[in-house]
Amino acid sequence: MRRLLHILGLLGALAATPVAAATLTVEGSRFVLTTDAGQRLTSEQLVGAVLDMTDPNGRPIRARIDAVRPAKERAATLLHDLSVQLPDGSFAPMCEPDAYGRKSGFPVPGQFDADGRYSRPPGKWFLTCTSGSQAKCILWGYDPASRGPGGEDLGPFYQACQNMVRAAYDGRGVAHTRDGTSIDLWDVLRIQVPDSTDDPKYKFEAGWGTAGAVCVAHTRIPDILPLDVLLKSAPQLRASPCDEAEARRRGALIFNRSKG
Known part of the structure; x- marks a missing residue:
C-alpha cells in the first residue's frame, strides 16, 4: 500500500513534521509511522511508501523507500x-554510491548546525547517505543513539569521528580531505582498532575530540x-611529538593514521 507522508526539510538533513493522518518519527536508524488510529508501522513495513518533502527553496521533492536491510558492517543499522522522483515521473537513487557500490541511506536522530556540530533536540532527525561522513561514523560503531561497550555516551565519539573523517582540524566542519582518501582509525574504547601498524606508508596524523583535533x-592532504x-x-594543535600518547x-x- 502506498502511503503519503509529508516531511519538511533539507535533502540530507530532513526534519519531520506531523500531519493530521500520521506522525513520522525516527528510532535509531528506523522510521516509525504512527497513524491517528494508533497503528505503528516501521521502516520494514513502509517499503514502497512515498515521502513528500520540500527543499530549502520550497520546491517539492518526492522520495520513495525501495528496500530496507541491515548493514553488513553493523546489523543494528x-x-x-x-529514490527521488524526476520531472518525467521516474525515480532515481537519492544517494551516490559508497565504496561498496551501495546507494543507500538511513535516518539519524538529531541534527547538525552550520558549523558541523551535532545535537539531539527532541523530534529532530536527518537523512544521511552511506557515502557520507555522517553515516560512515555510525557504521563504524559510533552511533549517538547507542551506548559504548561500557555504557559510554557515544555522542562525543560521533562528533569526534565527524571531525576526523572530514579532517576538520579546527572543529568548524570545514573539510580538508578528498573523497576516497584512505585512513586508519581507532579509539579509546577499542570499538575500532588500528590496521596499519605494520604499514610504513601510514603515519600518525592526529588525535580527535569533539572540538576538532x-x-x-x-x-592529510598537504596541498x-x-x-x-x-x-x-x-598553534594549540602543535606538539613535539604529536603521537597517540600525547593525543590521549x-x-x-579517536586517533587516525594516513599516508604521510
Whole structure:
C-alpha cells in the first residue's frame, strides 16, 4: 500500500513534521509511522511508501523507500534504498554510491548546525547517505543513539569521528580531505582498532575530540592545507611529538593514521 507522508526539510538533513493522518518519527536508524488510529508501522513495513518533502527553496521533492536491510558492517543499522522522483515521473537513487557500490541511506536522530556540530533536540532527525561522513561514523560503531561497550555516551565519539573523517582540524566542519582518501582509525574504547601498524606508508596524523583535533602530526592532504599553515592559525594543535600518547594526554577520543 502506498502511503503519503509529508516531511519538511533539507535533502540530507530532513526534519519531520506531523500531519493530521500520521506522525513520522525516527528510532535509531528506523522510521516509525504512527497513524491517528494508533497503528505503528516501521521502516520494514513502509517499503514502497512515498515521502513528500520540500527543499530549502520550497520546491517539492518526492522520495520513495525501495528496500530496507541491515548493514553488513553493523546489523543494528538499517540501510534504506531511497529514490527521488524526476520531472518525467521516474525515480532515481537519492544517494551516490559508497565504496561498496551501495546507494543507500538511513535516518539519524538529531541534527547538525552550520558549523558541523551535532545535537539531539527532541523530534529532530536527518537523512544521511552511506557515502557520507555522517553515516560512515555510525557504521563504524559510533552511533549517538547507542551506548559504548561500557555504557559510554557515544555522542562525543560521533562528533569526534565527524571531525576526523572530514579532517576538520579546527572543529568548524570545514573539510580538508578528498573523497576516497584512505585512513586508519581507532579509539579509546577499542570499538575500532588500528590496521596499519605494520604499514610504513601510514603515519600518525592526529588525535580527535569533539572540538576538532587535539594535536596534528601531519595534515592529510598537504596541498589542501599545509601543516605550517594550520599550525600558524591554530598553534594549540602543535606538539613535539604529536603521537597517540600525547593525543590521549590531551583528551582525544579517536586517533587516525594516513599516508604521510
